[in-house]
Amino acid sequence: MRLFLIISFLFTGNYLFAGDTMEARGTKSRLIYGTASYYSNSFNGKKTANGEIYSHKKMTAACNVLPLGTWIRVTNLRNGKSVVVKTNDRLHTRMKRVVDLSREAADKLDFVKSGLTRVRVEVIGKKKPEK
DSSP: OHHHHHHHHHHHHEEEEEETTEOOSSSOEEEEEEEEEEOOGTTTBBBBBTSOOTTTTTTTTOOOSSSSTTTTEEEETTTTOOEEEEEOOOOOOTTTOOOOOOOHHHHHHTTTTOOEEEEOOOOOOOSSOOO
């Protein structure tokens, strides 16, 4: 079954992650479901994978499955709150989480106290979305 899903992804380019499983998806938008965390304060001021300096006050994220510079909408599935962030970093290769958000984004999604939350990540594109 998993091989079928991987082959489907290769031909369609669309997918849906649920934890670490992959399913074919027949829509144009790309959705990823899984767990989100947020950066530790110790990363503030350090260089990200795309060369930017990380700031916990910016709306950014680390993600391993999307190209750097991709704008995404992250929705907290527990409370329905959502934010738009730019991917500018990568997670550790062993990390099973879908996305690691800046402290500012985690504050707006209201999950700083818990540290983790279930999210839906929707790919917006390479350009910053209009407000």
